Amino acid sequence: MDRRNWMDKGYATLLATLLLSACGGGGGYSGTCLPASACEAPTPTPAPTPAPTPSGSNGMTFSPNPVTVTYQSGTSTNFNVTATPTNPSEFAGASTIYAFIVDPNNVIGSAVNIAQNSSAASYTATLSTSASVPPGTYNGSFQLKVCADSQCVNQFPGSPWSEPYTITVTSNGAAP
Numbered sequence: 557m558d559r560r561n562w563m564d565k566g567y568a569t570l571l572a573t574l575l576l577s578a579c580g581g582g583g584g585y586s587g588t589c590l591p592a593s594a595c596e597a598p599t600p601t602p603a604p605t606p607a608p609t610p611s612g613s614n615g616m617t618f619s620p621n622p623v624t625v626t627y628q629s630g631t632s633t634n635f636n637v638t639a640t641p642t643n644p645s646e647f648a649g650a651s652t653i654y655a656f657i658v659d660p661n662n663v664i665g666s667a668v669n670i671a672q673n674s675s676a677a678s679y680t681a682t683l684s685t686s687a688s689v690p691p692g693t694y695n696g697s698f699q700l701k702v703c704a705d706s707q708c709v710n711q712f713p714g715s716p717w718s719e720p721y722t723i724t725v726t727s728n729g730a731a732p
Contacts, residue, residue: 615714
């Protein structure tokens with residue numbers, strides 16, 4: 557076998573090996589594979605977010621239900637919602653309870669203060685409206701997540717709950 561023929565075959569084999577290995581293992585597109593989809597790892601499907609549980613079912617009732625608030629544009633007002641577990645034993649032994657508010661309309665702020673009532677069978681959540689909402693009537697629902705930890709990794713049974721509201725924001729100078 558002539559030396560040049562052997563070298564041509566050696567380089568061809570080396571080149572083929574390098575090109576084929578560029579698409580192997582590791583995932584992610586490196587820019588060396590054609591088509592690019594041949595090198596991409598499949599995108600994992602995220603876990604679905606649990607749907608909010610309506611108030612009064614699966615662990616919690618709320619009062620008032622629905623929440624009704626009227627306030628003037630450019631201001632913020634606090635309001636209270638009382639939450640009563642339908643099975644208080646699920647909250648027994650919890651040294652701290654964390655509450656998180658999610659309002660897709662951004663009429664209600666995300667800050668919430670929660671306190672256990674003296675009866676120990678219910679909690680009062682103090683929420684605030686947003687001062688930046690333009691005048692109008694807003695009908696919607698906010699989600700209340702009640703958790704055993706500050707990152708809300710461990711939610712209590714039934715959480716998150718959905719609480720309906722009607723919030724009316726009046727113009728400055730208009731009577732509420």
